[in-house]
Amino acid sequence: MKNIYIVPLILTIFSLAVIAIAFQLDTSPEMIVGDSMQARSFPIFLMILKLILIGILTFQFYKNNPKPVALEKYHTWGSMFLFLLFYLLTVYTDMFIGIFVVIFLMSILWGEKRIWVAFLTATITPGLVFMLFDFVLKIRFPRGILMNLYYG
Amino acid sequence: MFEQAISAMASVIVDPYLLGLIFATTILGVIIGVLPGLGATTGAALLLPFTLTMDPVHAIAVLATIYVSATFAGSITAILINTPGTSAAAATTFDGYPLAQKGEAGRALGIAVISSTVGGIFSVLILCFAAPLLARVAYEFRSPEYFALTVFGLSMLASISAGGAVKNLIGGIFGVWLSTIGAERVTGIERFMFGNYELYEGLHFVPIFIGLFAISELLVQSKTVDKIIKTVSMKAVKLPTLEDYKKIWKTILRSCGIGTFIGVLPAEGATVASMIGYSEARRWSKNKKEFGKGSIEGIAGAEAANNAATGGAMVPTMVLGIPGSGTTAIILVGLMVHGLRPGVYLFTEQVEKVYQIFGSMFVANVMFMLMGLYAAKLFARVSLVPTQILWPIVFALSVIGAYAFQGQLLDVWLALIFGVIGFFARRHGFSVAPIAVGLILGEMVETNLQHSLKMFDGAWWMILTQPLALMFLVFAFLGLCGPMIFSWITKQKD
Structure with missing residues (x-):
């Protein structure tokens, strides 16, 4: 795998980890949440959005083939x-x-x-x-x- | 209201403590601005903890003064050593440095000082008139409108500072996610705290911002330790001549308008404004060939626009609570920390404080003009402070500032961790400003979405039936997809 794909890979792993942790969060009774959303819903929604964007970023990398970032001094x-x-x-x-x-x-x-x-x-x-x-x-x-x- | 505003602004001049504070902060802001790498955002992040014990007006005046004076001061090093002190001064190097090389550094600085001052004062005047009007419109906003507005603000992250649109949006979403750490506001359910109860109320902005802006910049600067800076000699700063004024007054006026407008747009800032100001100056100039070789119109176009953007960027920050840049994000945090809730209430219940802040910005613009004219040479020498001395000092200020906010060491560790995260993000082309703006807007977007869902019994699509909310969502869609649609249409036509 090329070095340039490490960033999307790390971001994907991070997003999946957040989703997995979010699914472990407690849920509130219906009478508190009502028609609104559970505490876990918003972070999961964010990470799904992020995964879509990571997909687009990976596609951009594939098309443009950017230079890999040099190692720090x-x-x-x-x-x-x-x-x-x-x-x-x-x-x-x-x-x-x-x-x-x-x-x-x-x-x-x-x-x-x-x-x-x-x-x-x-x-x-x-x-x-x-x-x-x-x-x-x-x-x-x-x-x-x-x-x-x-x-x- | 008008009389109240005028008297509040005038009160700044008769308050010796505030005047002294603005004077001292202007000196500090100019020093911060001329030091390559520091800039308005890092400077404001470092100074934020020092303002905690101040009176709210004084604290915001300090931060706003740093913003306007550092934005101007970036031009000093841009002209004298071809290194913009701030990214907003990058366009000034195009003509400022060539003019300085011709032996006219003083004239270049004079043009930059006058243009910046006119730009800054113009935008403060616009701020005084536009902000209360916008606040009146915002009075009608309820949760669906605020939700749509924050979505619009987040969509504008696509074009904030450096980095591509996709990378900026990823950064923004990461910032919004950071805002979900801690106890959820409605149900009290703990999210992503991993048993650490110091995080119960969520991540605090101050240490995160110190990390993202100051510590990450320190690590970025560690790569430039071998860089040798050459300075151009300068006799004195000359005021532009009558001939010069005739040549640049139209450019300055045009750039004032451009800068203020760009600044008002959420998530756009002084850097974009100066680039557009410069390119428009070139487009309308009769002497296009001079551009890039020391054109005074080029300097005036860039400098008037970047300082005009500072006042413009304060409009969405103070009226809507949506920061226009990294620096205004820090000013917004300053407002919140001092109990000044941005929005319509600020303009109805705390009018005096608001206009004192505006008055401070006005005074700061005049002060940096005087300093620019009479002490630019001295300030330019500050930029020659060796990095191996400057940045370790920034480290000390960062960690002590992070600790001082709440008196807990966790904040220091958070600042360091986010410094490293910010550094690697920047190394891979992600800007840190979207993370900061996302962190601020995160709570707003989630809370208003929850309230909207409750209002409409869970029917989220009802948000689209609210005209203002629909308008903001359409703007957000156009902001995100407009460039793609436009290029597709152009391709089809071709």
Whole structure:
């Protein structure tokens, strides 16, 4: 199978999965729903519409034979990996440690050669944003190593 | 009503806090606009969480100011470094950059500033008059009409921004499906929550929009890290001469009309407006050969149209609750978050607030003109901020903004997940704006369909017996199938 058909395939699998899940949803008694529709009906209707459109898209691909999309550079995959790292650091240490590490590593990954610039960006940005949200907007951040020290 | 509107608009000028806020936001908007990749939509998505604690008028004024100033500012980099800061400024590069290369960057910027300001102010004036009139018509709308109107709005997604019609519609349907996540509004049945009760009230727009627009843009920009930007030198911004004005005034007026009209159409926006404004300027010009080589008519045509579209796009957003673009979708969310229900009630019960917002847009247009004329050179230097510094900062603003909305980490994860989804969608030619608009319109379309079915005892075809609803559905059909039918007829004739 050509690479260009992967997108319609993924979309089809997604739509069928949604339909399958929608059929598992609870139904409401007639006296509540009345002449209207069940909770499952609308998503199923949407996915059927989507499947029709996917059919048209596949036909367009077959007729026009578009170029397959090139693989992303390592910067992109690296950035996505940093999102995962951010998740782990936020859950197990502190959100601001996560932000610091990700900004620092992202700067380096994207080509910043001056370590001190990356370090300053990673320190100053979350610091300023924290001050703005904490002092001005009065928003409390999730507890973690640093926030426990700050909130006490 | 008229006096109330005038006094509300005038109150903006005598409110120093609001004036200061508009001034600061205009600077921010221009900076956002000149930074390639950021743009009005990403800027508004990033700023939305910061507006949560503000007064509703101030919050919407901030978002609207970002919209108009960033749309204008895209032209600065379009002219100086041949890189449109926003997609709406793409047409400005055709003549702006060649003129700058001839050593007339200041003149090119002057034309862009004046044209944008005239376009923006013209559309705000139209907005002031057209919106209340449309609101009066919308007063007659019931569920079948609203259902048909949202279907019309969704059908217009076919032509929104980049991507083909089919891809845009698939994106729109995906967005509508996202709106079904959570407890169903009539029966309370949980849909697609997988036991996660934080999703009981559905997906919130703010983190999703931050993900779709800001995080996905970050990933898109990660592919351009090696790009080298060359800037054109500029002495000062010159005001257009009398000779220039004589040459461009008709073009500006024409583009004001085109831009406002295109902006009013649901799901059409500044990018389409600027392209049409540019091509019409070329069509009506006596100096067609100059186009592409530094024509001031080309710059004026594109710039007046894209800024005129900003006011136009606010009409369906505020009157009907149907956003005209990604940025107006965010402004609509801002309205909802602050308890300002778009629609006829906004124009009957909160007239003062509405006109204060319009007044803010007016003031923002004047402010970006001053900044464009006196500080464009300075702002152009901002565009040279290295991507490896800028985008990690955008990451920090995105995750903290997503968290700040409700104070729950789930929103941060949602922003990241939708950022990745948005990135892959864009990589494969799907625009993310239809997903955002679909998410907003999803609840409206389902709820109004349910109410219509109840009204007509389940007889859905009765919706077609309502004249206004039928009209919108016919428009929707024509919007979707019209181009195909037209090309088929043309082929048959040939």
